[in-house]
Amino acid sequence: MKIGIITMHRVPNFGSALQAYALQHKLFQHGIDNKIIDYIYSYTGYEPSWGRYIYDKVKYYAKVTLRKPAFMTRFFFFHKKYLKTTFREYTKNELMFGKAPSFDAYMTGSDQVWNCKFTKGDTNFLLKFAPKDSPRLSYGASFASPSIPKEYEHIFKEELPKYSSILVREHSGVDIVKNLIGKNAEVVCDPTLLLTKTDYHVLATKSKLFIPEPFILVYILDYMYNPYPKVYDIIRKVKKELGLKVVYIGTDAPDPMDNNYSYVGGQIGPLEFLWLMENTSFVITTSFHGTAFATIFHKPLFSVVQATENEDGRMQTLLRGLKQEKSLVAYNKELDVDLIHSDEIITKEERLDVIRMHSEELLVNSLKNIG
Numbered sequence: 001m002k003i004g005i006i007t008m009h010r011v012p013n014f015g016s017a018l019q020a021y022a023l024q025h026k027l028f029q030h031g032i033d034n035k036i037i038d039y040i041y042s043y044t045g046y047e048p049s050w051g052r053y054i055y056d057k058v059k060y061y062a063k064v065t066l067r068k069p070a071f072m073t074r075f076f077f078f079h080k081k082y083l084k085t086t087f088r089e090y091t092k093n094e095l096m097f098g099k100a101p102s103f104d105a106y107m108t109g110s111d112q113v114w115n116c117k118f119t120k121g122d123t124n125f126l127l128k129f130a131p132k133d134s135p136r137l138s139y140g141a142s143f144a145s146p147s148i149p150k151e152y153e154h155i156f157k158e159e160l161p162k163y164s165s166i167l168v169r170e171h172s173g174v175d176i177v178k179n180l181i182g183k184n185a186e187v188v189c190d191p192t193l194l195l196t197k198t199d200y201h202v203l204a205t206k207s208k209l210f211i212p213e214p215f216i217l218v219y220i221l222d223y224m225y226n227p228y229p230k231v232y233d234i235i236r237k238v239k240k241e242l243g244l245k246v247v248y249i250g251t252d253a254p255d256p257m258d259n260n261y262s263y264v265g266g267q268i269g270p271l272e273f274l275w276l277m278e279n280t281s282f283v284i285t286t287s288f289h290g291t292a293f294a295t296i297f298h299k300p301l302f303s304v305v306q307a308t309e310n311e312d313g314r315m316q317t318l319l320r321g322l323k324q325e326k327s328l329v330a331y332n333k334e335l336d337v338d339l340i341h342s343d344e345i346i347t348k349e350e351r352l353d354v355i356r357m358h359s360e361e362l363l364v365n366s367l368k369n370i371g
Contacts, residue, residue, distance in 0.1 A: 004035060008020075015288065015289025026360070078269050096123070096128070107136075108136075108137075110169060111140075112144045114144075143173050167359075168187060169188065188358075188359035189318070193318075195296075196356075209268060219284075220304075230331045242281065246258060248264070282300045284304065292318065321355055326344040
C-alpha cells in the first residue's frame with residue numbers, strides 16, 4: 001500500500017517542516033510506503049494563473065532569500081534531503097480538476113490544515129481530489145479554533161463523512177467534527193511527538209551550529225496574538241534567575257533592554273532548530289512546535305499563551321495531557337518566579353510515552369482498517 005499525504009510541509013517554519021518529516025518517518029517505520037504530495041496552496045484563497053503563480057513565487061523567494069539567505073537555503077536543503085515528495089509540484093486547480101497523483105490511499109496530515117483562517121476552506125486539504133473509492137484518513141489535523149466560520153461549514157459537512165478515520169490534534173477538533181457530521185473523531189498527539197529525542201538527535205548532530213555557553217532559547221511567533229511587550233517581563237525574570245544569555249529565534253524583536261543576547265533566527269533551518277532545542281537550558285515560546293520540542297527534549301518550559309483558556313487550545317491540549325499545566329503562562333499575568341526552578345515545568349518521559357503509544361496505536365489501527 002502506498003499513501004499520499006497532503007500537509008503544510010512547504011511553509012518555511014520549523015514545526016511545519018518537522019511535523020511533515022515525523023509523520024512520514026513514522027509511516028516508514030511501520031513499513032508503509034508514502035509520499036508527501038508537493039502541494040502549493042494559496043494563502044489568499046484564490047488560484048492565480050500559471051504566469052501569475054510563477055511571478056509571485058519568484059518574487060516571494062527572491063525577497064525572503066535576499067533578506068535571510070541562510071534561512072531559506074537550509075529549509076530548501078531539508079526539504080530535498082529529508083522529505084520524500086511527489087516528483088512534481090501541484091497547484092490548487094491541478095488537484096481539483098483531475099491531475100492528482102495516484103495512490104492507494106490518501107491522508108490529510110497534521111498542522112493547521114483545517115484552519116479556515118489560512119486555508120479559506122481549501123477542499124484539497126479535505127482530499128476532495130482523491131478518486132471516489134480511495135480510502136481517506138487524517139492524522140493530527142488541526143482546526144486551531146473551537147469552531148469554523150459558517151461560510152465553510154458546508155464544505156466540511158460534504159467531505160468529512162468520506163473519511164474512514166478522523167484523528168485530530170486538539171479536543172476542540174473532536175467537538176467540531178461531532179457537531180458537523182455526528183461522527184466520532186479521536187485526539188492524537190502532533191506527529192513530532194511520535195518520534196523520540198533519540199530520533200531527533202540523529203538530525204541535530206548534522207547541524208553545524210554551535211553555542212559554547214549555556215543559554216535560554218526564546219522562540220516567539222506573533223501571528224495568533226501580539227505578546228509584546230509583556231513577554232519581555234517573562235524573559236527578563238527567567239534570565240535574572242538563571243544568569244544565562246538569551247538566544248532568540250523566530251522573532252525580529254529581541255528585548256530592547258537587553259544588550260547581551262544572540263539572534264540566530266535568520267541563520268537556521270530545521271536541523272539547527274533541533275540542535276538548539278537539544279542543547280538549551282530553558283525554553284520560552286509562544287509556538288506550539290516550540291512547546292512540543294521542549295517536551296520531547298525534556299527542557300524546562302514556559303509556553304506563553306494569550307490566556308490559559310486560549311481559544312486556540314493547541315498548547316493547552318498538549319500540556320494538560322502531559323499533566324504539565326504549570327508550563328502554561330498567560331503573557332499578561334504576573335509570573336510565579338519559583339516555577340523557574342520547579343520540576344513541574346519539565347516533561348516526564350513516562351507521561352510522554354503514554355501519549356505517544358496511544359496515538360501510534362490509533363494511527364496503526366486506522367491504517368489496518370483501510371489495508
